[in-house]
Amino acid sequence: MNNMELAGKKKLILISGRAHPQLALDIADQLGISLLPTDARTFANGEIYARFDESVRGTDAFVIQSHCTPINEWLMEQLIMVDALKRASAKRITVVAPFYPYARQDKKSRGREPISARLVADLFKTAGADRIMSVDIHAPQIQGFFDGPFDHLFAMPILLEHCRAQLDSSTLTVVSPDMGRVRVADVWSQKLGAPLALIHKRRDPEIANQVSVHEIVGEVEGRVCLIVDDLIDTGRTIVKAAEALKNAGAKGVVVAATHAVFSDPATEILQSDFIDKVVVTDSLPIPEEKRWDRLEILSIAPTIATAIREVFGEGSVTGMFDGAA
Ligand code: R5P
DSSP states (O other): OOHHHHHHOOOEEEEEOSSOHHHHHHHHHHHTOOOOOEEEEEOTTSOEEEEESSOOTTOEEEEEOOOOSSHHHHHHHHHHHHHHHHHTTOSEEEEEESSOTTTTOOSOSSTTOOOHHHHHHHHHHHHTOSEEEEESOSSGGGGGGSSSOEEEEOSHHHHHHHHHHHSOGGGEEEEESSGGGHHHHHHHHHHHTOOEEEEEEEEOTTSTTOEEEEEEESOOTTSEEEEEEEEESSSHHHHHHHHHHHHTTOSEEEEEEEEEOOOTTHHHHTTSTTOSEEEEESSSOOOGGGOOTTEEEEOOHHHHHHHHHHHHTTOOSGGGSSSOO
C-alpha cells in the first residue's frame, strides 16, 4: 500500500466528555475500539480545558456527551472538545448528544421567550460540528435547527421489545401522558396491537415543573396502562398520570421512557404505589442512589454504536428503524 492510498483511508475515533463515561465505554466496546485518550479538566474558576493525547488529523470524529446535571457545564465541555477537534484538523466531526440539551425550549410559547434548542444547534455549528446524532429528541423539528445532517435515533425498538416480552398485549392500553406524545404513543399502540388512551395534562406557565391532569380520553378501566414518554424529569407528569389512571380503574401502570433525567424529587415520587414499573434507557447516567427495585435500565449503547457504524461506513441510519418514527 503506498502513501497516497494510506492518506485516503478513513479512521473513526470516539471521544467522550466526562458526564457519562460508562455509556461511551459501552459504545466503544460495541464498536470494538478504544476511546481516544483525552485530558479534560475544570480549572478552579470553572473554566474547562480539553486536549487529545493523540493526533486527530483527518479523522471521522464522534464526540459523545450525555447532558445531565450540570447540563451547562457538560454542554460547554462538548463545545470545547469540538473546537479542539476542528483546530486539530479532524476531517468530520459528529456531536453525539443522546439527550439533546434544551430540547423542551423548541418554540416561543409566549412573547419574549428564547428558542434555546435552536441556540444549542447554532453553538454546535459554530464550534465546528458537521453533524449531530441524538436519541428521541423532544420535538422532531429540532432536526431543522441544525444546518447539516441530523441522525435521529429511536429507543422505541429496545423499549418495545422489552415491554412486549414482559406484558400481555391483550390486557394492555398504551397511554400518552400529554398531547405532545400522541403520535409516538400511537405507533406503540399499533406495534403492540393495543388500544390508545390520552391524558390531557396542563402546566402552569408561571411555575416550572408543575403539572395537573384534566381528563383521560380512552378506555383504561381493568387495563394495564403502558405510559410512554420521551423523558422523565421531576417525575410529576408520570406520577400524576399514573394516579389518574389508577383512580379511573386501571389495574396496573407501567412506564417506558427514553431519558431518565430524574431531577428531584423524581426517584422518590416514582416509587409511588400508583406505578408498578418504570423502564428507561441509560442515555443519561443513573447513579446508584437514584435506582430502586422497580426500575429497569436498558442499554442504548448498541443503538448508538450501530448508528455510528452506519454513518462511518456510509450506510443507512433510517434502515435501523423500521417505521419507528
Ligand atoms: C413533556 O412534554 C415531556 O415529554 C415530559 O413529559 C416532561 O417534560 C416530563 O417532566 P416532569 O417529569 O418534570 O413532569
